[in-house]
Amino acid sequence: MTKAELVETVSKVSDLTRKHSEVIVDAVFSSIIDALQRGDKIELRGFGSFRVRRRGSRTGRNPKTGAGVVVPAKKVPHFKPGKELRELINRR
Amino acid sequence: MTKADIARIVYERHGGLSNREAARLVEIIFDSIKNRLGDGEKVQITGFGTFVIRQKRERRGRNPQTGEEMLIKPRRSVVFRPSKLFGAAAD
Numbered sequence: 001m002t003k004a005e006l007v008e009t010v011s012k013v014s015d016l017t018r019k020h021s022e023v024i025v026d027a028v029f030s031s032i033i034d035a036l037q038r039g040d041k042i043e044l045r046g047f048g049s050f051r052v053r054r055r056g057s058r059t060g061r062n063p064k065t066g067a068g069v070v071v072p073a074k075k076v077p078h079f080k081p082g083k084e085l086r087e088l089i090n091r092r
Numbered sequence: 093m094t095k096a097d098i099a100r101i102v103y104e105r106h107g108g109l110s111n112r113e114a115a116r117l118v119e120i121i122f123d124s125i126k127n128r129l130g131d132g133e134k135v136q137i138t139g140f141g142t143f144v145i146r147q148k149r150e151r152r153g154r155n156p157q158t159g160e161e162m163l164i165k166p167r168r169s170v171v172f173r174p175s176k177l178f179g180a181a182a183d
Contacts, residue, residue, distance in 0.1 A: 001124070001125070001128040001133055001134075001135045001136070002135075002136050002137075002138070003136070003137045003138050003139075003140075006121060006124060006125070006137070009120065009121075009124050010117055010120065010121065013117070013120055014113070014117060020106065020108070023105060023106050024102050024105075024106055024109075024114075024117055024121075025121065027098075027101055027102045027105040027106065028098055028101075028102060028118060028121055029137055029139065029140040031093075031097070031098050031101040031102075032093075032098070032140070033140070033177075033178055033181050033182075035093045035097075036178075036181070036182050037181050037182065040093050041093070042093045042094075042098075043093070043094055044094070044095055044098075044122055045094070045095065046122070046126070047122045047125070047126055048170070050172075052182050074183045075182050075183045076174065076179060076182060076183070077141070077172070077174045077178055077179065077182045078172070079141075079143070079170070079171075079172030081169065081170040084126070085126055085129065085130075085170060086169070086170075088126060088127075088129070088130040089129055089130055089132075089145060089168045089169070089170060090167050090168055091130075
């Protein structure tokens with residue numbers, strides 16, 4: 001599924017135009033990005049949670065030259081699926 | 093932040109919806125993603141990231157409480173790969 005299909009779904013269930021539906025879908029995802037950027041965590045019941053994880057610095061390698069390069073520490077978004085989602089993808 | 097907070101933001105951003113309708117649509121968005129993942133499909137949201145299903149093999153694990161060794165059955169899990177934009181925003 002792509003974002004366009006998600007917009008289509010919203011449009012179908014709401015009588016809203018595609019344009020209005022897109023505003024809604026965009027607002028949902030940008031609100032999650034904004035919250036994590038503020039250092040908030042997001043907990044979506046039945047779906048999962050998003051939070052920022054710290055990743056320590058490590059020594060990587062330049063694949064062309066083989067020279068060691070220090071990759072600096074950084075923060076990355078992390079998603080943890082909720083119980084309902086975990087069960088749904090594992091049902092037989 | 094919870095779904096209620098996201099619904100409030102949607103309500104403010106769109107301007108022409110009731111609170112209730114905003115909440116209903118937010119619920120539908122996450123349910124659709126969940127159901128597609130349940131069908132084994134990947135979900136790609138441009139500018140946000142991609143949810144993919146990963147098959148995990150059977151492995152030996154340990155109950156952290158009792159230290160007892162046990163076999164963990166093969167299972168599927170969801171992995172989220174943030175888009176460049178999202179990754180840069182978080183850092």
